[in-house]
Amino acid sequence: MKPRPNYFAGAGSIIWLLIVLVPIYVMVTATIQTQQGYASAGPLSLPSSFTLDNFGALVTGGFLTYVWNTVIVTVSVVAIVVLVVPPLSYAVVRSRSRGISLIFRTFLLGLAIPAQAVIVPIFYLISVAGLYDSLIGIILPTAAFCLPICTLILTGSMRDITPELYEAMAMDGATPMRSFFQLVLPLSKSGISTIIVFSALQAWNGFLFPLILTQSASTKVITLGLFDFQSQYGVNIPGLMAAVLLSMLPVLFVYLFARRALVQGLMGVGGK
Amino acid sequence: MKRPTTGRSRHSGGPNVGRPGFAWALPATVFFALFAIVPLIGVAVMSFTSWSGLGSPEFNGLDNWNKLLGDKVMMQSLWLSALLTVLGVVIQTPLSILLGVWAAGQQKNRAVLSAIYFIPLLLSSAAVSVLWRALLDPNFGIPGQLAGIFGGDGNLLGSQAGAIAVLTFVGAWQFTPLHTLLYQGAARSVPPVLYQAAEIDGAGTMRKFFSITLPQLRNTIVTSGILMVVGGLTTFDTVLILTKGGPGTDTTITPYYMYRKAFQSFDFGVGSAIALVLVVIATAISLIMVRATGYDKMNSAQEGI
Numbered sequence: 183m184k185p186r187p188n189y190f191a192g193a194g195s196i197i198w199l200l201i202v203l204v205p206i207y208v209m210v211t212a213t214i215q216t217q218q219g220y221a222s223a224g225p226l227s228l229p230s231s232f233t234l235d236n237f238g239a240l241v242t243g244g245f246l247t248y249v250w251n252t253v254i255v256t257v258s259v260v261a262i263v264v265l266v267v268p269p270l271s272y273a274v275v276r277s278r279s280r281g282i283s284l285i286f287r288t289f290l291l292g293l294a295i296p297a298q299a300v301i302v303p304i305f306y307l308i309s310v311a312g313l314y315d316s317l318i319g320i321i322l323p324t325a326a327f328c329l330p331i332c333t334l335i336l337t338g339s340m341r342d343i344t345p346e347l348y349e350a351m352a353m354d355g356a357t358p359m360r361s362f363f364q365l366v367l368p369l370s371k372s373g374i375s376t377i378i379v380f381s382a383l384q385a386w387n388g389f390l391f392p393l394i395l396t397q398s399a400s401t402k403v404i405t406l407g408l409f410d411f412q413s414q415y416g417v418n419i420p421g422l423m424a425a426v427l428l429s430m431l432p433v434l435f436v437y438l439f440a441r442r443a444l445v446q447g448l449m450g451v452g453g454k
Numbered sequence: 455m456k457r458p459t460t461g462r463s464r465h466s467g468g469p470n471v472g473r474p475g476f477a478w479a480l481p482a483t484v485f486f487a488l489f490a491i492v493p494l495i496g497v498a499v500m501s502f503t504s505w506s507g508l509g510s511p512e513f514n515g516l517d518n519w520n521k522l523l524g525d526k527v528m529m530q531s532l533w534l535s536a537l538l539t540v541l542g543v544v545i546q547t548p549l550s551i552l553l554g555v556w557a558a559g560q561q562k563n564r565a566v567l568s569a570i571y572f573i574p575l576l577l578s579s580a581a582v583s584v585l586w587r588a589l590l591d592p593n594f595g596i597p598g599q600l601a602g603i604f605g606g607d608g609n610l611l612g613s614q615a616g617a618i619a620v621l622t623f624v625g626a627w628q629f630t631p632l633h634t635l636l637y638q639g640a641a642r643s644v645p646p647v648l649y650q651a652a653e654i655d656g657a658g659t660m661r662k663f664f665s666i667t668l669p670q671l672r673n674t675i676v677t678s679g680i681l682m683v684v685g686g687l688t689t690f691d692t693v694l695i696l697t698k699g700g701p702g703t704d705t706t707i708t709p710y711y712m713y714r715k716a717f718q719s720f721d722f723g724v725g726s727a728i729a730l731v732l733v734v735i736a737t738a739i740s741l742i743m744v745r746a747t748g749y750d751k752m753n754s755a756q757e758g759i
Contacts, residue, residue: 191556202631205585205589209585220594221594276473276474277473282479294736294737299497299733300496301713302500307492326489329482329486333482358474405691409584412695419588419594429578
């Protein structure tokens, strides 16, 4: 039976398309207009002026420092997550220790802790440790808050490795270390790529920790730069839009070339 | 590594040799304890102290809690958080079910449109909020250009109803794509044989949707709903950037009020007490989630195979 075209759904899908695309259209066209041109033409009109000054102004305004800081934070957070989560997940999947079972439960409970809820003590800890207004002060809590979901994702991924494979390794007299590197890591590649994307997104898009734990221009990350830019020059809409566009470019890049990994990382699921 | 055999050892079979020990879990555990568990205990302790950011916190008994109980803005913030959360669930759930089921179809144009629908997910919350603040600018924004539709002075954020509508709309714009993806995946895994059987019985599109698709999406509705509730209760970036909790305190939801108390009024004790309220609510919801989804079962479906 040939499906009939569904006109109701078709109309609805076009309306939602407009809701998604109109703001994107305004953003992109605003970035190439002068502030005056944008103001006189109005957001929805075709561009009446053309300039690349908005991007130039971002560069001279120090936005590249923010980008660089965000890159450092993102890479460090991913590095920490990739170093500590796979061994933990391996232990959770293979160990019979009750202690590890308890640890896993604690991590699951950690899924429930919103960052806002513990930001005051974290601010206190980071200040006492002398890490206030430093990138490392952002990196440590951001990485810690990635751990519960990343552990959950990777544990799920490692459970798909059949026990027979472990037993075969053990028969050959393999140490846990050897099983980990020769069996577990190669077979959980997709789970690991999911936790890399997930934690990278958390770090790249993170806002609360930078907001509370840094204050100078030299430690500013992109999200905070956007917020400050908005508070200070809220009327310079083309400049703001250029900054917003720049902040999403790396994620867009990943979306275009590693869509599956990005989708799974965003949803914090899968890894199979 | 040898380990005493416990009663559970018959599960997942195999000898105890070559199993990882406690040391494997240690780095992640220490790290997590330091930045999540210690602060969690810390927030409970600090809710009974007074601290202005200088010197050390000092105990002040139940002062913070008494202050909070008599605080109209706090009570209002709980109500506003609940309202925004419910509005989010009520609007995003039907929208993302319809879009997700629609996007699950194999037609080519649907694949293209789904890829475009995904775009808002590429932006951080901060970027989404800055974008919409600029789009809704009273002088240079869309409401000004389309005054015929929006009416008034083009300042949608100037009234409580307007500000709540904007926060709900922006939340839907930002998060509907995520839930659409969840529903798309779930709708694709509905066995086609169910639809074939219904077609033989002469069921139309509507009948198939309500009698087959919707019941099959039950679990996804629960998962997506819980994500929406937790996300809604912890909304912060959007409120800070779009409305600053205003006009007045008209959109001051609980996480934002915590931020204001702690980091703008430097009353960290009261801030901690508000944060503890958040922890309790979020934990309660998450416990339900863990129970409902069976995430707390240590061994997977492969146990006993």
